[in-house]
Amino acid sequence: MFRLNLKIALRNLWKNKTSSFINVIGLAIGLAACLMLLLYVTYEWNFDKQAKEAANVYTTMTNIEGDNRKISGTFEGSVTAFGPAIKAALPEVMYTARMDYGKENLIANGTNAFKCKSKFAETDIFKMYDYEFIQGSAKTALNNPNSILLTESTAKLLFGSTDVLNKVVRFKDKYDLNITAVIRDQAENSSNRFDYLMPWSFYESIDESAKSINWGNYSYITLFRLKENADLAAVNQKIMAVIKNNTRNDFQTQALFPLSKLHLYGKFEDGKSIGGAIEQIYLFVGLAFGILLIACINFMNMATAKSEKRAKEVGIKKTIGANRTSLIIQFLTESMVLTFIAVVIAIALLELSLPAFNHLLNINLGISYFNAASWTGILAIVLATGLIAGSYPAFYLSSFNPVQTLKRKIGSKGQWSVSLRQVLVVGQFCFAIILIVATLVIYRQIQYIKNRPVGFDINALVEIPQDGQLKGKYELFKNELLQSGAVSAMFQSSVSLSHHGSNFMDVAWEGMTKPTNTVLFNQVATTYDFIKTNGIKLTDGRDFSKNFASDSVGVLVSASAVKVFGYKNAVGKTMSAFGDKYHIIGVFDDYVWDSPYKSNNPMVVFFDPGRTGYITMRLNETNSLQSNIETITKITKGINPAFPVEVKFLNNLYLEKYNAEKTLGILSNLFGGLAIFVSCLGLFGLVAYSAEQRTKEFGVRKVLGASVANLMQLLSLSFLKMIAVAIVIAIPVSYYAMGKWLIKFEFHTDISWWIMPVAAVGTLLMALITVSFQAYKTAKANPVDALKYE
Amino acid sequence: MIKIEKLEKVYKTEEVETTALNGIDLYVKEGEFVSIMGPSGCGKSTLLNVMGLLDKPESGSYKFIDTELLTLNDRERSNFRKRNMGFVFQNFNLIDELTVFENIELPLIYNKVPATERKKLVNEIIERMNIVNRSGHFPQQLSGGQQQRVAVARALVTKPKLVLADEPTGNLDSSHGNEVMELLCELNETGTTIVMVTHSSHDASFSNRIINLKDGHVISEKVNKSRNEELI
Known part of the structure; x- marks a missing residue:
């Protein structure tokens, strides 16, 4: 039939x-x-769900306290003290691992040097992810502070093979590390990806803030693996008690959230997930x-x-x-x-x-x-x-x-x-x-959104990361570039012009009525020529200047910051941040950074040569683009030979914001x-x-x-x-x-x-x-x- | 074998009601070859459809060897039909997508006959119908007469007790028509009961008994003496 x-x-x-x-x-x-x-x-659905134990892995979210004890924002991040304290107090916790957010850092095999994504993590990360070891094993991979784990493609990039056990690579042109393991590349739909992984003990030895056990610096990711069937609500309740014991704060600043849900349900309101990419x-x-x-x-x-x-x-x-x-x-x-x-x-x-x-x-x-x-x-x-x-x-x-x-x-x-x-x-x-x-x-x-004015002319601007010698020899670098004629102006700053994400709330101002500030501010630290280079519109006052020695305690503030302060004539008035007093010397118009879809936080620009990060340059438009870039590359390589030169165009960085x-x-x-x-x-x-x-x-x-x-x-x-x-x-x-x-x-x-x-x-x-x-x-x-x- | 009493069938549309069968009584004996004749619209095709369980009358009784058929549900009607009846149509009604062999095989499949036996039965009937060299052809590749032979073969392959034929020669020229009528007679002689609707008195002359219908009534009945004598 x-x-x-x-x-x-x-x-x-x-x-x-x-x-x-x-x-x-x-x-x-x-x-x-x-x-x-x-x-x-x-x-998208399988984001962070590859590991066997994925369902029991949680990450730590931090809530920002706003007006009237409401939660004004939630982000993935935690403090160094959190992981150990929670593990000691909660029987539900099986493993915990602190790590950093990961960063593009220099890694080299001799002269074969690349900028790749680095990460530091505690060894319990192996209990959360099922890394597939080609060389070495989870037991021995990160025990020694001078050890490093490479992914397959990083090993091939640096050595041309994965047979690299016990060979030495140089990190940031400063530290020699011993390769103890090679793993298969992680799935692309994974949040905590890296090209190479280093032990937390090593991080503590090179970074003071990672070493200090504190409850104030929210710059780290803390992952937990809980026992199967652990009750998340109950765990978060217990966490509240631990926070209160340690900080005298009765506000739930931190809570656990399933890692496998973060990608799809990453939009938070009042501390609760309300959707997202889902x-x-x-x-x-x-x-x-x-x-x-x-x-x-x-x-x-x-x-x-x-x-x-x-x-x-x-x-x-x-x-x-x-x-x-x-x-x-x-x-x-x-x-x-x-x-x-x-x-x-x-x-x-x-x-x-x-x-x-x-x-x-x-x-x-x-x-x-x-x-x-x-x-x-x-x-x-x-x-x-x-x-x-x-x-x-x-x-x-x-x-x-x-x-x-x-x-x-x-x-x-x-x-x-x-x-x-x-x-x-x-x-x-x-x-x-x-x-x-x-x-x-x-x-x-x-x-x-694309046609929305950014607030300054992004077309002739380029930026490079301030790595290695570019930190100490910045003035020399600046002089050489200005003399070469490739660049008409430049400044160094703690964050990129297109992306900040350096928030703080410890602000006070004249005539402030509230006991503490509840508005999230953004901070940039820079030196001279900030406004001259980027061309952001100054509505009042002036740029930082060598003629005024007092400018080291001067700040530039954005128009929206002035609005929060409630000043009529802001220039000449003062504000304080982190307990120090600053004089406002200039006010500039708000410009677009981070997300072009929403208005940004008020901003304060500090004068601080010590906080380096990026160098932004305005190209001399009388020369051809190509010759400008060639000159910049040559001079950069001359001063900072160990690092590859990465010149990024600001207009491309802005284009990337429209990807979603x-x-x-x-x-x-x-x-x-x-x-x-x-x-x-x-x-x-x-x-x-x-x-x-x-x-x-x-x-x-x-x-x-x-x-x-x-x-x-x-x-x-x-x-x-x-x-x-x-x-x-x-x-x-x-x-x-x-x-x-x-x-x-x-x-x-x-x-x-x-x-x-x-x-x-x-x-x-x-x-x-x-x-x-x-x-x-x-x-x-x-x-x-x-x-x-x- | 068949006993029909007071059969009534009315066709309704929005405006008119047409009475197709108006209290018909009819009997058919086992082994008989009955022709039903009458002008267009007299109800003869409706009667045949009711007898073939293709249509349901409003009222009346239809007994087939002591089984009342009008009270059966759809599934039972379908089962009864496939076990006891075979159909031959004026326009052949072969399935164009199937070959001659497959068309004839189809009713056996519905009767759940095993494959080897199906093959045997189909080959037998194909030989009997003299269409052996056509078994792999599709219906459109055959002449009208050949198509009707296939249709008759399909009606017979299950060895039904009753064959219902609706103007079997209507679409055929006279020589092919005669071939088909002779085929039906042969069949009748081997014991199959046949009820045939026809316009043609020539065709009717092949049968034992001729029933005349008009306006849903039986108006006359005639026993075909020559044919009956032949039988004796």
């Missing part, structure tokens, strides 16, 4: 090549899009199945449109003994066969397009062909697709009464079936239109386009079928004098009406949805009036082209051929 049904299915496919092609290609595209999105979703994941899952559903609808529509042809077969089979169940099974078999063919093509399409997709999103996705789970997933999707696509036709077709099917015509008269088909087409195009509108709005929003929304933009563009294409494919199929049905009618009409235009109108109108209905439904829905999306951004564009007409006319136009192509072909056909047809 199955074999026979299969035969009928295959022969049917072969006989109706156009509709089979539309069905298979449509389904294949839908499945490929669905699988691709699901790959991406899986990648919203995008839901969106993509919706998109994936939406496209697949569109393809399934094509299938259903084609199948029911063809019901007249299939009805006869149903009738015959019923008279010679088939019951409804066997017919339903037959039609489902047919859709399963089709879906199976489609999924094979889909996997081929996926393989072809994945490299480009990976390149677009800058990730590395692939199908794991030897993974049972991925095959189970694909199989489940195939079965579900076959079932969804096949069920309606199967139940519809198998319900035919044999006498009617064999004696009378059936199909076009079934009012219900036609209207359902119309509903499905309208639904398809609704989805397509909503996607077009979404794409346009997302694109406009990205443009809007760029991904969203790319995905909505790509899959919106696909959704429309598959919808049009279905429409094409329906029109082609409808034209075939009416060949004779058209022939007669032509003989009676109908023009090509008449006939095209006749065939197209009913389809275009459906698109019109879809537009009427989709426009308000998308207006509402995109309005909600935009509101999430502090700075956002409006939905321009022209977006809706553009989406509507665009869709209508595409549908019109699809329909008229077939309509024209039919209408132009020789009437005699049409009449001979029957």
Whole structure:
């Protein structure tokens, strides 16, 4: 029976090549899009979930206390005292590991030197992550303070092989470390990635603040592995008690949060996770199945449109003994066969397009062909697709009464079936239109943010990290560069101009009414020429100057800081930070740093030559860019030979800030386009079928004098009406949805009036082209051929 | 073998009600070959459909060897049909996607006959119908007469007690038509009961008994003496 049904299915496919092609290609595209999105979703979903014990690993979050004992912000970070204190006090804690956030640092094998991501960690990190050791073992890897663990690719980068046990590498051009282990590269969807790992004991020996056990410096990550089934709420309660004992603070400054959830649920409000990237994941899952559903609808529509042809077969089979169940099974078999063919093509399409997709999103996705789970997933999707696509036709077709099917015509008269088909087409195009509108709005929003003035001219600015000799020999470096003419001005600062993230709250000002400040401030430490180089607008006062010895206790403050202070004429007034008093010598306009989507914290710029970090330079624009960069590289290399020269352009650094929304933009563009294409494919199929049905009618009409235009109108109108209905439904829905999306951004564009007409006319136009192509072909056909047809 | 009493069937549309069968009484003996004749719209096809359990009447009784069939549910009707009845249609109604062999095999599959026996049965009937060299062809590749032979073969392969034929020669020229009628007669002679709807008195002359229908009533019945004598 199955074999026979299969035969009928295959022969049917072969006989109706156009509709089979539309069905298979449509389904294949839908499945490929669905699988691709699901790959991406899986990648995101599995963030930090690779290790066996991942579910029991927690990271420490710090809450910032705001007004009225509310939590004004939450970030991942902790103090050095936290880990040991909690482990000693809580029986639920099995292991704890402190580590730093990781940094690009110099690592060298002789002259073979690279900047790679370093990390320091306590050895219990091996109890949380399942690193796969190629050389050495977890037991011995980080026991000695002078030891270092490399990843496979770092070992290959430095030595060209992984056989490097007991060889020596030089860290930061200062410390010689002994390689004790090599591990396989960590999964890309992992938060705590590094290129090389060093023991915490070594960190303590080179960094005073890491060594001091304190409750005030929130600059470290602390991971915990709790016993299985530990109650997180109870653990956090106990933690509160420990904090209170140690700091006399009755505010819950720190709490544990599952590490495997941080990536997707990393948005906190009032100390509680309220979502995050998971919203995008839901969106993509919706998109994936939406496209697949569109393809399934094509299938259903084609199948029911063809019901007249299939009805006869149903009738015959019923008279010679088939019951409804066997017919339903037959039609489902047919859709399963089709879906199976489609999924094979889909996997081929996926393989072809994945490299480009990976390149677009800058990730590395692939199908794991030897993974049972991925095959189970694909199989489940195939079965579900076959079932969804096949069920309606199967139940519809198998319900035919044999006498009617064999004696009378059936199909076009079934009012219900036609209207359902119309509903499905309208639904398809609704989805397509909503996607077009979404794409346009997302694109406009990205443009809007990009065009928002940064506050200074970023185009001629470059920055380099202030490494090695560039710290001590900064003045020499500055003189050489200015003399060379490549640079017109430069300054050193504790943080990059585009990214700060150095917050503090210990601020007081004249006439302050509150006992303590509750506004988070940002700090930058710099020396001379800060304003001269970056060109940020000074609204009052002046830049730091060598002419005023008192400038060492001077500060520049941002306009928003002045607003917090409540000063009328800020210059000349004082403020204090960390217990020291400072004179305000200048006020500058707020500029964009960190996230361009929200307004930034008030900022205080201190004068401190000791806090180095980055050097920012304004290029001399009378020279060519290339010669400027060559000169800078040469001079840098001359002063600081051990480090590679990394010149970064400020405008590129600002571009990187749009990545998250760029991904969203790319995905909505790509899959919106696909959704429309598959919808049009279905429409094409329906029109082609409808034209075939009416060949004779058209022939007669032509003989009676109908023009090509008449006939095209006749065939197209009913389809275009459906698109019109879809537009009427989709426009308000998308207006509402995109309005909600935009509101999430502090700075956002409006939905321009022209977006809706553009989406509507665009869709209508595409549908019109699809329909008229077939309509024209039919209408132009020789009437005699049409009449001979029957 | 068949006893039909007071059968009524009404077709309803939004505007009109058409009474297709208006209290028909009918009996068919085992081994008989009965023709049903009458003008268009007299209800003869409806009667055949009811007898084939393809359609349900409003009221009446239909007994098949003492089993009342009108009270059966869909599944039981379908089962009864596939075990006891075979159909031959005017427009052949072969499945275009299946070969001659597969078309004939289909009812056996629905009757869950094992594969080896199916093959044997189909080959036997193909030989008997003289279409051996056509068994791998698709219906469109055959002439009308050949298609109807395949349809008859399909109706017979399950060895049904009753064969229902609806204008079996309607789409055939006279020589092919005669071939099919002779086939039916041969079949009847081996003991199969046949009920045939026809317009043609020539075709009807092959049967034992001719029933005339008009407006849903039986208006006359005629025993075909020549044929009966032949039998004796």
